[in-house]
Amino acid sequence: MARLTGMAATRPVVIIGAGIQGCATAFFLSQRGQSVIVLEKDHVGRHASGVNAGGVRRLGRDIAEIPLSVASMDWWNQIDQLLDIDRGFHRQFYVKVALDDAGADLAFRRIQQLHSAGFQHETWIDRDQLLCRIPHLTKSVFGGVLVEGDGWALPWKITRAFHDKAAALGAQFRTPVTVTSIDKSGEHWQVTTDAGMIETDIVVNCAGAWGTQIAEMTGDVLPIDAYAPMLVITDRQPMFLQSVVGVMGGTLSFKQLDNGSMVIGGGKRGVADAARNLTQIIPAGLSSFVMTAGRVFPHLRDVAILRAWAGIEGYTKDNLPIIGNGSQAGIIHGFGFSAHGFQLGPAVGEALADLAMARQTRVNLTPFSPHRFAVSPDQAAGH
Amino acid sequence: MFKSTMPEKGRIVHLQFDGEAITAFDGDNLAAALLRSGKVKFRTAAKNDPRGPYCMMGVCFECLVKIDGRPNQQACQITVHDGMIVQRQNAPDSAGKVSG
Amino acid sequence: MANQHFQIAIIGAGPAGMAAALTTTKAGLETIVIDDQKGSGGQVYRNLLANQEASPAYLGKSYYDGTELAQSFANCGAVYQPDCTVWQITNTHEIALVSRGKAELITADYIIIATGAIERPMPVKGWTLPGVMSVGGAQTLLKQAALGADDAVFVGSGPLLYLTAWQYIKAGLAVRAVIDITGGKQWRSAIPYAPLALLQPDMLVMGREWLGDIRRNTEVITKVSAIEIIGQSQAQGVSCTLSSGDKIDIDANHIFLHQGVVPNVNLTMATGLAHQWDHQAHCWRPVIDVTGKSSDEQIYIAGDGGGIGGAKAAAIAGRLAASAIVARCGKPRFLAQLYYKLRHLHYLSIRPFLDRLYLPSADFRLAQTDETIICRCEAVSKAGVNAALASGASGPNQLKAFCRAGMGRCQGRGCGLVVQEMIASHTGQSMAETGYYRLRPPVKPITLAALASLEGPWPD
Numbered sequence: 001m002a003r004l005t006g007m008a009a010t011r012p013v014v015i016i017g018a019g020i021q022g023c024a025t026a027f028f029l030s031q032r033g034q035s036v037i038v039l040e041k042d043h044v045g046r047h048a049s050g051v052n053a054g055g056v057r058r059l060g061r062d063i064a065e066i067p068l069s070v071a072s073m074d075w076w077n078q079i080d081q082l083l084d085i086d087r088g089f090h091r092q093f094y095v096k097v098a099l100d101d102a103g104a105d106l107a108f109r110r111i112q113q114l115h116s117a118g119f120q121h122e123t124w125i126d127r128d129q130l131l132c133r134i135p136h137l138t139k140s141v142f143g144g145v146l147v148e149g150d151g152w153a154l155p156w157k158i159t160r161a162f163h164d165k166a167a168a169l170g171a172q173f174r175t176p177v178t179v180t181s182i183d184k185s186g187e188h189w190q191v192t193t194d195a196g197m198i199e200t201d202i203v204v205n206c207a208g209a210w211g212t213q214i215a216e217m218t219g220d221v222l223p224i225d226a227y228a229p230m231l232v233i234t235d236r237q238p239m240f241l242q243s244v245v246g247v248m249g250g251t252l253s254f255k256q257l258d259n260g261s262m263v264i265g266g267g268k269r270g271v272a273d274a275a276r277n278l279t280q281i282i283p284a285g286l287s288s289f290v291m292t293a294g295r296v297f298p299h300l301r302d303v304a305i306l307r308a309w310a311g312i313e314g315y316t317k318d319n320l321p322i323i324g325n326g327s328q329a330g331i332i333h334g335f336g337f338s339a340h341g342f343q344l345g346p347a348v349g350e351a352l353a354d355l356a357m358a359r360q361t362r363v364n365l366t367p368f369s370p371h372r373f374a375v376s377p378d379q380a381a382g383h
Numbered sequence: 384m385f386k387s388t389m390p391e392k393g394r395i396v397h398l399q400f401d402g403e404a405i406t407a408f409d410g411d412n413l414a415a416a417l418l419r420s421g422k423v424k425f426r427t428a429a430k431n432d433p434r435g436p437y438c439m440m441g442v443c444f445e446c447l448v449k450i451d452g453r454p455n456q457q458a459c460q461i462t463v464h465d466g467m468i469v470q471r472q473n474a475p476d477s478a479g480k481v482s483g
Numbered sequence: 484m485a486n487q488h489f490q491i492a493i494i495g496a497g498p499a500g501m502a503a504a505l506t507t508t509k510a511g512l513e514t515i516v517i518d519d520q521k522g523s524g525g526q527v528y529r530n531l532l533a534n535q536e537a538s539p540a541y542l543g544k545s546y547y548d549g550t551e552l553a554q555s556f557a558n559c560g561a562v563y564q565p566d567c568t569v570w571q572i573t574n575t576h577e578i579a580l581v582s583r584g585k586a587e588l589i590t591a592d593y594i595i596i597a598t599g600a601i602e603r604p605m606p607v608k609g610w611t612l613p614g615v616m617s618v619g620g621a622q623t624l625l626k627q628a629a630l631g632a633d634d635a636v637f638v639g640s641g642p643l644l645y646l647t648a649w650q651y652i653k654a655g656l657a658v659r660a661v662i663d664i665t666g667g668k669q670w671r672s673a674i675p676y677a678p679l680a681l682l683q684p685d686m687l688v689m690g691r692e693w694l695g696d697i698r699r700n701t702e703v704i705t706k707v708s709a710i711e712i713i714g715q716s717q718a719q720g721v722s723c724t725l726s727s728g729d730k731i732d733i734d735a736n737h738i739f740l741h742q743g744v745v746p747n748v749n750l751t752m753a754t755g756l757a758h759q760w761d762h763q764a765h766c767w768r769p770v771i772d773v774t775g776k777s778s779d780e781q782i783y784i785a786g787d788g789g790g791i792g793g794a795k796a797a798a799i800a801g802r803l804a805a806s807a808i809v810a811r812c813g814k815p816r817f818l819a820q821l822y823y824k825l826r827h828l829h830y831l832s833i834r835p836f837l838d839r840l841y842l843p844s845a846d847f848r849l850a851q852t853d854e855t856i857i858c859r860c861e862a863v864s865k866a867g868v869n870a871a872l873a874s875g876a877s878g879p880n881q882l883k884a885f886c887r888a889g890m891g892r893c894q895g896r897g898c899g900l901v902v903q904e905m906i907a908s909h910t911g912q913s914m915a916e917t918g919y920y921r922l923r924p925p926v927k928p929i930t931l932a933a934l935a936s937l938e939g940p941w942p943d
Contacts, residue, residue, distance in 0.1 A: 043881060050884065138942070156884045235455060235892065235928065236474060271574070278755065281924050283571055283579040283588060287937035294935050295942045302453050304928035306892055384736070388654040389539055389629040415628035423613035423717055423736075429862050433716050435613030437859075439620035439627075440526055441519060441927075442601055442747070444860065444892040445611075455928070459623075462521065 012037045012172070013202040013356050014191050016179055016214050019049030020155070020342060021334050022206035023162035024349020027083075029356060030169035037200075038166075039193060040175040041210070042277065045159035048208055049342070051311035053231055053253045053265035054155045055244055056343045059094045059147040060110075063117050064320060064367035065340075068347050070121075071363050073149070075346030082346075083161040087258075094150035095125065095134075096246040098142040099295055103248035107145045110248075121147050136240050136299055145248065152244050152255045155342055162349070182217040182331075189218075189330055202356045204332045209274050209314040211322070211335030215370075218331040222322055222373055228272035228279035228310035229265065229339050230286055235304040236260035245296060252292045262303070264293050267339070270310035279310040313339045316373070323348060323368035325355060332356060333370050385418040396465040407463045414439065414446050414458035417469070425458060426472040447472050489515045489562070491808065492578055492591035494569050494750065497525020498549065498794045499786025499801035500597035501556035506805035510814055514561040515589065517580060519568050519927075525599055526619065527794040528553055530627045541653035542626060545646065545689060545794070552798060570925035572754040576781055581929050585936045593781055593808045596751055597801060600744035600787035603766070603843070604897050605639060606850040609712030610740060611859055614719075618741030622647040631656045635737035636721050638710055640665040641841040642690065642793075644741040648701070649693040658701040659735050662710065662723050664742065664847055665840065673840035680836035682829060686793075704731060709851050712738055742843040746788050749894055753922040756782065760915035764791055764838045765848075766900065767919055773824060774807035775800055783808065791838075796830035799823050849904055857905075858898040860891020868902060872909045879903055879920045892928050895920040 013029055015022045018040035026036045040046075056076055058069045079088040098104040107124060114122050125146045131137055167173055174195065181192045182203060191198045207214040209226040216222075241256040251267025266289020271280040286308055294300065316322060316336040321344070323334050334352045337344065347363065354361040393408035400422055407416035414436045417425070423435045425446050436446035439459045446458040449470040458469075491507045493500045496518035507514045516523075524531045528549035534542065535550065567582035576594060580587045602617045609615065618637060624630040625647070636659045637648045644661075651658050680687060697703060709724035713732070720734045745766035752758060757770040757778035768790045775783040783804040786797035803823035806816045850857060853866040863886050871885035879902055882888060888902050889895040895902075899920050907917040925934075932941040 043877065045884075160884075234931070280574060280755070281571060283573065283577065283586075283924075284937055287586065287934050290931050291935040291938040291942075294931060298942045301930065301932040301941050302455070303931050304455050304892070305925060305931060305934060306890070306928050307894070307923045308925065309923050385624065385630045385632045387629050388541065388625065388631045388656065389537055412628055415624055415630050418624065419628070419630055425613070428611075428859075432611060432862055433613050434611060434859075435717070436616060437620055438602065438617050439623035440601075442893060442896045443617075444928075447892075455930075459620075460521070 011188065011200045012198075013204060014039065014198055014200040015204045015206055017206035017208055017210070017335070018044045018163060018173060018175065019047060019206060019208050020045070020159045020162065020345035021049075021208075021337070021348050021352070022204070023159055023166060024345045025204055025206060025334065025352040025356070026166035026171040027162045027169070028349050028353035030166045030171045032353065032357065034353075034357060036166070036171040037198060038171060038173045039177045039179055039191070040173065041178040043175050044163045044173065045156050048311040048313040048339070049159045050156040051231070051309055052155045052313075052339070052342050053263055054152045054255070054342065055094070055253050056089060056153050057094045057147065057150040057244065058121055058343075059145065059150055060096060060246070061340070062320060063114070063119070065344070066119055068344055068351075068363045072344050072347035075350070076153070076343070079153070079158070079346070083165045085157070085161045088158060088161060089153050090151040091149055092151040092243045093146055093148050094244045094246070095130065095144040095146040096248045097130065097137065097144040097296060098248045099138070099140065100142065104142045106248045107143070110145060134241065134243060134245065136297055138296055138298055150244065154257075158345070162345075179214060179217070182214070184328065202330050202332065204334060204352055204356055205326075206334045206352070208335055208337075209272070209312045211314055211333065215326065215333060218326055219328060220326045220331065220333070220370060222333065222336070222370055224314040224316050224336045226272045226274040226312055227315055227339075228270040228312050230268050230270045230281055230289075230308060230310045231263060231265045232286060232290065232305045232308045234262040234264070235306055237262065237303060247292060247296060250292055252289060252296065254293055254296065261306075264290065266292060272310070272312045274312050277312070279312055281308045281310060313337070315339065321348070321368050322370045322373070323351060324365050324370050326370055384421050387419065396463055398463055398467040398469055400469045401471050411463045412459065413448075413450075413461040413463050413467070413469065416463050417458065424471065426474070428474050487589050489513050489589065489591045490812070491515070491593050491595065492517065492589065493561070493595045493597060495525065495597035495599055495786070495788070496520070496523040496556070496563070496565070497527060497597060497599045497786060498552060498798040499599070499788070500525070500595065501552055502798040502801035503595050503597060503785055503805040504561040505555055505559050506802050506809060508559045508561050510809040510812070512809065512812060515591070516561045516563050517567050517569055517578070518563065518565045521566050523556055523563065523565070524549065524553055526623065529623060532557065534626065539629065539654070541650050543646070543650060543653070546626070549794065568927050569750060570927055570929050572750070572782070574755065579924070581933050584930065584933050586929065586933050588937065593783065593811075595783045595785055595801070595804050595808070596788055597784070597786045597797070598747050598750050598788045599797075600791055601747045601896055602741060603743045603745050603848075604901050605740040605742045605843075605847065606855050606857055606865075606901055607710045607712060607740065607847075608850070608852050608855045609714060609718065611856050612712055612714045613717040614714065614736050615712055615738045615740065618644045618647045618739045621739045622650065625650055625654065632737040633657045634659040634735060635739055636660045636662060636733055636735040637739050637741070638662040638664070638721060639741040639847075640843060641741055641743040642837065643744065645690065645693040645697060647739070648697050652696055652700045658697075660702045660704055660733055661697055662704045662707055662721065664707050664710070664843060665705070666844055668844065669840050669842060673836050676835040676839060680833040682832040686833050708846065710847070711852070742847055743841050744787065744791055745900065746790060747896070748788070749896060749922055750926050751777070751784060751788065752919065753924055753926050754779070754782070758919075760913075761790065763835065765842050774820065775804035776807065792827070792831050792834060796827055799827045799830060803827055845904075849901060849908070857901050858888035858891065860893050860897070861887040863888040863898075868905055872906065876906075877910060879906060879918060882906060883920065889920045894922060894926070
């Protein structure tokens with residue numbers, strides 16, 4: 001590379017994908033004076049970044065992911081100043097409740113495991129304290145694992161805000177533009193799209209569920225599976241909840257928005273058709289996680305669901321994201337967040353910006369290395 | 384005010400609307416029974432915006448009332464029963480408080 | 484009914500659904516008819532069987548024309564499930580139902596969607612005030628509860644408006660005024676299609692009778708350029724601006740609005756079927772072949788939900804779709820299909836004329852003042868939609884996120900076409916390019932307990 005470490009490249013960095021990771025990366029690069037072009041095949045925040053459950057949590061994360069999540073929380077705590085927005089982050093607490101002995105057992109083991117790894121942010125809260133803080137919880141709750149200061153944000157609003165701020169700082173967003181090939185040409189890369197070709201030194205792949213295809217264009221075989229986790233939103237109700245609630249041993253996420261409606265996610269997957277940008281709701285799956293919500297908040301019996309939806313998201317084999325340099329110089333990957341990348345967005349944007357400028361990253365990215373899935377193209381073709 | 388265009392007949396049933404006694408006929412549609420009693424305002428939307436039945440076929444959701452304690456019932460899709468307790472439904476406003 | 488499989492599932496029991504059931508049951512196919520309403524008939528023949536006894540003459544011939552169909556349907560042997568809402572159809576043809584607070588899943592080899600029409604939104608200032616209803620709503624009250632209001636004002640245009648005003652007059656109700664927004668422009672574009680409409684002389688004669696009786700019995704105001712409803716907590720009157728610039732204020736507590744009907748596409752769109760923009764009728768319609776088959780081989784669409792044609796065309800469309808399915812089930816009915824197709828085309832011959840004559844002008848399709856509510860559910864005004872457009876919302880789905888229009892209980896039924904047209908006129912794109920809201924299940928709201936009932940009883 002004919003440029004100095006840590007300095008801005010003269011050609012714009014090309015970011016593929018205008019979800020939260022792509023927009024946050026564009027923001028950090030623009031802030032540092034690096035010119036950026038973001039290519040998005042649909043529109044900003046169209047898929048998982050715009051329509052996820054909006055949980056902003058350190059709670060319950062894979063230990064390998066905690067440092068990145070903690071670093072991201074620093075950004076969340078100053079997100080309003082960072083992006084010139086209002087009430088961008090609803091800092092509350094996040095609790096996974098134990099509904100039975102098995103749940104309580106899981107909770108204790110989890111806390112012990114974190115303690116021995118040197119993390120203290122998850123703590124046990126007993127039944128009485130929990131009912132005091134969330135009076136509408138089922139009276140049969142055992143207690144829960146809690147993180148103070150976790151909360152939620154509106155995914156679309158935050159993704160949009162990163163976009164707006166990056167754009168204000170000079171980032172160019174081109175939508176709807178589809179990348180058709182990425183080719184090495186001497187020292188640099190040629191990114192060919194349905195709206196012309198762009199030459200660049202650095203390509204950042206933030207293409208989410210479509211990340212595999214983009215990686216393939218650069219010669220990297222990084223398989224992920226596209227799934228569509230389902231969510232529902234309810235009618236408005238009087239405010240009763242100032243926290244985000246999940247269950248131990250389950251994947252419920254439950255929150256109440258400012259306008260009184262509740263967003264319920266359950267990790268249950270709908271049908272994802274990434275090739276056609278389509279998702280489909282599976283009624284039985286919806287029913288199952290709504291029932292879990294009922295076990296936690298039985299008083300919501302007559303509350304109406306207004307919409308159910310599913311956003312297309314890319315899942316890796318180990319459920320950890322792919323963040324790091326590709327096998328060829330100038331290619332950087334940041335995708336495969338496996339339905340828990342929203343909170344990581346700001347820190348990932350910062351880290352990808354660091355990689356793009358060949359700077360030392362604040363968080364060790366080794367656990368997320370694309371090379372952990374390394375297979376040769378021949379091997380992949382043999383499958 | 385709405386009035387009957389045919390001779391009224393049928394067994395009388397008694398309902399309450401926001402505490403006020405209202406009579407209807409057995410088998411009556413609830414929205415129709417309330418309109419016959421001169422009630423046009425069924426609920427408030429956000430910002431205390433008054434609303435009443437609009438489409439009468441179940442697609443506009445403007446005629447929502449609370450029936451026997453259960454909220455969000457489409458009055459135009461409900462048949463009355465004797466002793467039905469109906470209340471106007473006031474939407475939680477944009478600040479999340481129950482208004483009206 | 485749990486986990487039942489049927490050969491044919493018909494959704495909707497209006498003329499199309501009822502007629503389709505007659506054909507499928509006669510062919511011996513096991514048929515279920517799922518009806519959102521409490522009794523068969525749909526909107527056009529609502530309460531028709533119950534009205535037989537008293538038989539109020541003011542409802543008119545066009546209503547009682549449905550009697551034979553409704554009676555035959557009642558005896559046809561289909562499983563009839565009233566008060567039951569379809570909230571999703573999956574791509575494996577699982578039909579998710581909810582009835583009286585309980586959800587169920589059934590499956591069917593063939594599905595006929597016959598969910599009819601809804602009224603085109605008519606966003607005028609004050610249209611959310613209690614006392615303002617759609618003309619369809621007013622007519623429903625008359626058919627279902629023998630209820631009408633004296634001194635009401637009818638505003639808008641289209642056959643349903645004239646029919647209902649006529650029924651009001653025949654019922655002995657005093658109609659304060661009919662404000663007819665049909666303009667000279669509409670007449671000029673419709674007239675070339677009048678000869679084709681002559682193939683439907685009955686309809687033309689009936690329309691003449693309605694309009695004649697209306698003119699003899701109430702004040703008809705025409706050449707209208709703007710409408711506004713006056714009132715604070717309920718409607719108190721209509722203020723109407725004429726194209727001459729004059730203003731007429733009319734006191735009224737009941738104001739009925741109508742500017743035509745459009746296919747009710749919520750279920751067909753949420754099912755993922757292909758749709759197209761209908762330039763003539765200015766609405767979305769599902770893409771269907773000559774028999775009513777949709778973009779899904781197993782799903783047919785019959786009646787006004789596949790394109791507005793009226794009750795008689797709907798019944799024939801139901802017969803046609805059902806015959807096509809019966810044929811696919813191994814009982815060829817080519818002559819019947821040909822006969823139904825010809826009759827269907829015959830009934831549709833009046834549409835090019837009516838669609839053009841009663842397509843409201845953009846002034847009435849789009850709101851005229853900034854404070855006019857566009858999305859009734861979320862109380863988003865015209866100014867609110869315009870603000871979202873100004874800040875970069877480029878399509879209906881983005882606009883939802885910007886200003887919440889279309890995010891309420893009605894799932895865009897009351898604002899979708901208006902918002903779409905506002906976007907189109909802002910961006911300069913066509914209506915087809917602009918597209919519509921991405922519709923999601925549940926097609927109608929469903930309670931948490933009802934949804935969870937697929938798993939079991941709600942926890943206490």
